[in-house]
Amino acid sequence: MTRAKQPIVAGVDGSESSMQAALWAAGEAQLLSAPLLLVLVNNDPIRKPYAEEVVRDIGSRCQEAVTELEISEEVTYGHPAEELVHRSASARLVVVGSRGQGAFRDTLLGSTSAAVATHASSPVVVVPSDSADLPGPVVAGVDGSPGCRPALRFAFEIANRRRSELVALQALPNAYFIPGPYDHPDRDELLAHAKQQLTEQLSPLTASYPEVVVRQVVSNIPPVQALHEAAEHAQLLVVGHRGRGGFTGLLIGSVARGVLHHAPCPVAVVPG
Structure with missing residues (x-):
């Protein structure tokens, strides 16, 4: 896979923190002319339809914010940190929220974000839910x-x-x-x-x-x-x-x- 085709991977869970992470990832994907892949790790098969709805909604909000952007969404199973670390091997960048607070809050807790940042083979960006979009340095x-x-x-x-x-x-x-x-x-x-x-x-x-x-x-x-x-x-x-x-x-x-x-x-x- 060429670097231009490597996606920016955003781990999402429905929380405000992961929403901010997805929007940050969308903006960076636009600057890099790279595709954006939204990944939600769901360990409960019963909640799969809801998980798919959550990730579609996040994808829609990203598309509204950045219209000229290739976005794909995926619901998968496994350990959240391990899954995102695995995805980092073929990603340009992995983006996660600092702490999960939504219906799938167990998937992107602070400890998971720290584990991804520690073990990923690509750069990782951790986005706080209360961070402002500043034009600073x-x-x-x-x-x-x-x-x-x-x-x-x-x-x-x-x-x-x-x-x-x-x-x-x-x-x-x-x-x-x-x-x-x-x-x-x-x-x-x-x-x-x-x-x-x-x-x-x-x-x-x-x-x-x-x-x-x-x-x-x-x-x-x-x-x-x-x-x-x-x-x-x-x-x-x-x-x-x-x-x-x-x-x-x-x-x-x-x-x-x-x-x-x-x-x-x-x-x-x-x-x-």
């Missing part, structure tokens, strides 16, 4: 590791498509803020090293995407707090799945999970 968390490079490229791509500013944020590692018996490195030295890493990681991408306006930010507050504050007026926050570089504390799983649980805007988790 795309915010990308940077940690200096090779694993963060795909996330940074994803952030540049989406900022380029949306003609939005990109805020590249490098935060000090969590370990810096944990009291211990050893002295921390000199603050000025650590900040200087972070700034240098940030510039080096951005350099090839700013050359590839010259039209993207980039704002570099180095923060000396804990990573989750720094990313949350930067995302207050953002349209999307992009993080890598796990950090493995010099600042291994920035985008480890715990920080990515913290961002997923508390970010005020949609969050993209990009596998390395």
Whole structure:
């Protein structure tokens, strides 16, 4: 399957959160000229007709919002997280709501969304039900590791498509803020090293995407707090799945999970 034909997969369940996720997915599918596939995982055969009605209704609302869009709907069986992770192997992107609250709320609970973001082979966007459709910047968390490079490229791509500013944020590692018996490195030295890493990681991408306006930010507050504050007026926050570089504390799983649980805007988790 060519990349252009890879669908954007949205996991839905009838909740407001999944409705917002489907609409976000529809908008992104339009920008990418990609098909949209709505998937509802229903484990109760008795409710299959209702499940089909729910997913058709969501499809209709997406079609109203984005008229020129190829949309297909599917009701399937199985474990919700496993099913969406399986679909991610052939998807351009998987989009889910942050928490299910509808008739099929057991299918897209927060734990399921987190599991999909953790294990999917494609990028995953988690959309909160109360997130506003802001014209703000795309915010990308940077940690200096090779694993963060795909996330940074994803952030540049989406900022380029949306003609939005990109805020590249490098935060000090969590370990810096944990009291211990050893002295921390000199603050000025650590900040200087972070700034240098940030510039080096951005350099090839700013050359590839010259039209993207980039704002570099180095923060000396804990990573989750720094990313949350930067995302207050953002349209999307992009993080890598796990950090493995010099600042291994920035985008480890715990920080990515913290961002997923508390970010005020949609969050993209990009596998390395």
